[in-house]
Amino acid sequence: MQNKNKMEVMPVNRLLLTMGVPMMLSMVLQAVYNIVDSAFVANIPETGEEAANALTLVFPMQMLMVAFGIGTGVGMNALVSRSLGQKDYEKAGKTAGNAFFLAGVMYLCFLLFGIFGVKFYVLSQASAETSTLTLNMAVSYLKICCICSMGILCFSIVEKLLQATGNSLYSTIAQISGAIVNIILDPIMIYGFFGCPELGVRGAAYATVIGQLVSAGTGLFFHFRKNKEIPNALNYVKPEISLIKEIYQIGLPAIIAQALMSLMTYGLNILLVRISVPMQTAYGMYYKIQQFVLFMAFGLRDAITPVLAFNHGSVNRERIRNTVFFGLLYTGIIMLSGTILAECSAGTFAHLFGMTGETEKAFLSAMHVISFSFLFAGINIALQGIAQALNGGKESLIISLLRQLVLIFPLILLMIHFSGQNPEKIWLIWSAFIITEMLTAFVGIFLLRKLYQKKVSVLPLKMFPEPA
Numbered sequence: 001m002q003n004k005n006k007m008e009v010m011p012v013n014r015l016l017l018t019m020g021v022p023m024m025l026s027m028v029l030q031a032v033y034n035i036v037d038s039a040f041v042a043n044i045p046e047t048g049e050e051a052a053n054a055l056t057l058v059f060p061m062q063m064l065m066v067a068f069g070i071g072t073g074v075g076m077n078a079l080v081s082r083s084l085g086q087k088d089y090e091k092a093g094k095t096a097g098n099a100f101f102l103a104g105v106m107y108l109c110f111l112l113f114g115i116f117g118v119k120f121y122v123l124s125q126a127s128a129e130t131s132t133l134t135l136n137m138a139v140s141y142l143k144i145c146c147i148c149s150m151g152i153l154c155f156s157i158v159e160k161l162l163q164a165t166g167n168s169l170y171s172t173i174a175q176i177s178g179a180i181v182n183i184i185l186d187p188i189m190i191y192g193f194f195g196c197p198e199l200g201v202r203g204a205a206y207a208t209v210i211g212q213l214v215s216a217g218t219g220l221f222f223h224f225r226k227n228k229e230i231p232n233a234l235n236y237v238k239p240e241i242s243l244i245k246e247i248y249q250i251g252l253p254a255i256i257a258q259a260l261m262s263l264m265t266y267g268l269n270i271l272l273v274r275i276s277v278p279m280q281t282a283y284g285m286y287y288k289i290q291q292f293v294l295f296m297a298f299g300l301r302d303a304i305t306p307v308l309a310f311n312h313g314s315v316n317r318e319r320i321r322n323t324v325f326f327g328l329l330y331t332g333i334i335m336l337s338g339t340i341l342a343e344c345s346a347g348t349f350a351h352l353f354g355m356t357g358e359t360e361k362a363f364l365s366a367m368h369v370i371s372f373s374f375l376f377a378g379i380n381i382a383l384q385g386i387a388q389a390l391n392g393g394k395e396s397l398i399i400s401l402l403r404q405l406v407l408i409f410p411l412i413l414l415m416i417h418f419s420g421q422n423p424e425k426i427w428l429i430w431s432a433f434i435i436t437e438m439l440t441a442f443v444g445i446f447l448l449r450k451l452y453q454k455k456v457s458v459l460p461l462k463m464f465p466e467p468a
Contacts, residue, residue: 008310008314012319012326013322016300020304022168023302024296024299026299028295028296028299029179034288035288035352037186037204037207038052038285040186040187041055042353042355043353044191047137048354051200053130054135054137055141055284057125057135058145060265061113062145063265064259065110065152067258067262068255069152069157070254071255072103072248079091079246080164083095084230092229092230092231093230094236095243097233097236098243098247099161100237101239102157103157110153111149114144114147115143115147118139121142122138124270127274130277134277141202145205145208145209148213151178151209152209152216154220155216158220162219162222165226165230167222167226170226171219173218174218175215177215178213178216178218179215182210182211183211188203188207189207191203253397256397257384264404264408265287269283271416276358278357278358279429281359289349289367290374293341293342297377297378300330304323304382308324320456324452332379335374339375346367349367358423362426365427369434373437373438376441377437380440380444383399383447384400390451390456392447392455395451398443402439402444403440408436412429415428415431416429
């Protein structure tokens, strides 16, 4: 038993926690950084609310950068891991090299967008009420992030390279190092401490990209020092169409899933600004808190998927059933805790973000209403991971499309109509998120039952008990 893979012998309830907790901590760290970053910006004297609104406008594009970087990294990770398992070290090296080439192509695209497309993108989410100061802040911030996006794109590749060889600890260290640098530089560059000029929102952007570059540099250092089984050569960066195709055959669903989050946030910015700028700002700040909770579900999902896939591959029906059960159970506990946290700390976060007046009322309403969708959202996230592990890419994509595109926008428009844009009926607009997640969960459970019957129920039961 000692020579067997832990995914085969460790009790599932303990295995999910052993694998999931580090992933959840890594995801939570990213969410905490987003909250702290927003808090510093929102408390800029006299212009904090405009600055917070500026960050709301640029956030969807930042998410899109992450979507392409992480999605490419996911595809590269799987291909490198498979190549190493087959002892094909040259293919592993070429795959890594092609991933760096793709990071370069992505950087060129975001660089050009940063130079030529930022202003149009920002204006597309504005209304007559949006101040010129907010628009200028958003353009300045996003230009810096796009023109200096090589850090986040490079780290997305290096992080997955380290994880592909079992060196995930070093990728976490690299991520933490960049986050710490970012948090330290934020107040210095935003408020002008220690002789640094007071840069405001531009200071937050510079702190962000410097932190990303530190993470990328630290990750590269660990990659070249620790990933000895992956050969590195300049000619491996030469693009090979067949390898790029393989990378995106695996990574494209991850890109789509992440990009849908960006598209949803962008679309909601456009819809909510029709009601008022404070509504748009409030949702942008609320979304940072929501990420803190949902990222824990994403971290656990990233543990559920490989455990389930491994035991599906080894035809262990009992462990598949246990993984689904404990995965949903743990997700439910986490989401229930997140709902309680959101309900109890809404006022604290409003104070942290320096909110007042209509923005504060809209934010508190969002916290108190949308948080009741967390339980259903967590179930949907877990169902996506379960479907992916059982080769149900179509089912996983349907769940993503329902909760982030197909249902949410019509329901938001319907609730805006019913509310009559009355400030006292804001809760109706936020209730669209609860309805969306509930309906998606019902559809997701139905799809999972059919997928389970097709992929799992037909498997033979093994004649030995679950390891104790």
